[in-house]
Amino acid sequence: MPAIPQLSEPAFRGFTRLMHETAGLSFPDTKLPLINSRLAPRLQQLGLARFEDYLEMISRPNDGGELQVAVDLLTTNETYFFREPAHYELLAEELTRRRLPSVSAWSAASSFGDEAYSTAMLLADLATQGRISPSWQVLGTDISDRVLRSAVQAIYPEDRLRHVTMEQRRRHCLVGEGASAGLVQMHPRLSERVRFGQLNLCRPIEDIGPFDVIFLRNVLIYFDTATKREVVDRVLTQLRPGGLFFIGIAEGRVACNTPLTPLAPGAFIKGQA
Numbered sequence: 128m129p130a131i132p133q134l135s136e137p138a139f140r141g142f143t144r145l146m147h148e149t150a151g152l153s154f155p156d157t158k159l160p161l162i163n164s165r166l167a168p169r170l171q172q173l174g175l176a177r178f179e180d181y182l183e184m185i186s187r188p189n190d191g192g193e194l195q196v197a198v199d200l201l202t203t204n205e206t207y208f209f210r211e212p213a214h215y216e217l218l219a220e221e222l223t224r225r226r227l228p229s230v231s232a233w234s235a236a237s238s239f240g241d242e243a244y245s246t247a248m249l250l251a252d253l254a255t256q257g258r259i260s261p262s263w264q265v266l267g268t269d270i271s272d273r274v275l276r277s278a279v280q281a282i283y284p285e286d287r288l289r290h291v292t293m294e295q296r297r298r299h300c301l302v303g304e305g306a307s308a309g310l311v312q313m314h315p316r317l318s319e320r321v322r323f324g325q326l327n328l329c330r331p332i333e334d335i336g337p338f339d340v341i342f343l344r345n346v347l348i349y350f351d352t353a354t355k356r357e358v359v360d361r362v363l364t365q366l367r368p369g370g371l372f373f374i375g376i377a378e379g380r381v382a383c384n385t386p387l388t389p390l391a392p393g394a395f396i397k398g399q400a
């Protein structure tokens with residue numbers, strides 16, 4: 128059996144530089160073993176013995192999508208429906224109070240789409256109850272086309288919907304039977320209001336807004352302090368003044384140049400109170 132490839136210090140530096148330049152990802156020196164263990168199986172799969180060769184492969188302009196595979200292996204796409212439920216409760220209250228003519232929301236690191244569809248379920252229910260305008264839509268974006276392809280399919284293992292009530296499932300989901308037992312698909316009524324697209328938060332963003340609500344949750348952890356600030360300011364250019372901005376509850380107060388008014392843990396209003 129071929130030996131397991133070992134990541135050298137210089138190759139580690141090459142990886143961290145490339146990941147920072149292309150996806151904004153930051154890896155301190157302590158992460159050498161992590162990069163080694165996450166990527167070694169991929170090298171073996173490709174029949175490569177040396178990390179230097181893999182680095183060379185993903186650095187080529189025509190890398191056949193391998194850089195994306197490496198980014199996927201080095202980040203986590205973990206997500207589930209109604210993660211951090213306090214944010215959805217707050218969103219419902221705030222939107223009910225605001226009476227906007229329409230509501231547009233952006234899940235800016237959407238992963239498999241759980242956050243985008245959770246938001247869609249909430250907005251659909253609020254609209255049915257007459258608490259928001261019937262004119263609403265959701266956009267989900269991510270750097271990874273692998274997760275986006277899955278998001279468009281809108282099919283999930285039931286476990287990911289553990290925080291979705293039975294009534295919500297009945298209203299918004301199709302439940303799989305036979306070979307599809309244990310899977311749930313978003314109802315077309317819901318998925319037709321949710322779009323997905325690829326977007327790297329570390330590159331300039333063309334005008335895709337303005338949005339009334341932006342989720343940027345559980346992605347800032349991958350960036351260093353300077354990149355976090357740039358990403359947050361860049362994302363906030365797409366939020367209307369007075370719009371709602373959510374980051375992960377554990378991500379604390381993010382330093383940025385755009386004025387924000389804290390509302391609750393991980394929740395802010397764009398602008399000064």
Ligand SMILES: C[S@@+](CC[C@H](N)C(=O)[O-])C[C@H]1O[C@@H](n2cnc3c(N)ncnc32)[C@H](O)[C@@H]1O
Pocket residue numbers: 150151202203204205206207210235236237238239242268269270271274326327328329343344345346349
């Ligand atoms: C842990 S998931 C967060 C999913 C969801 N927001 C949540 O809170 O459940 C992080 C996502 O960030 C994405 N990501 C990492 N770097 C990115 C970048 N530079 N631009 C856009 N998305 C990125 C990853 O592909 C991954 O799907």
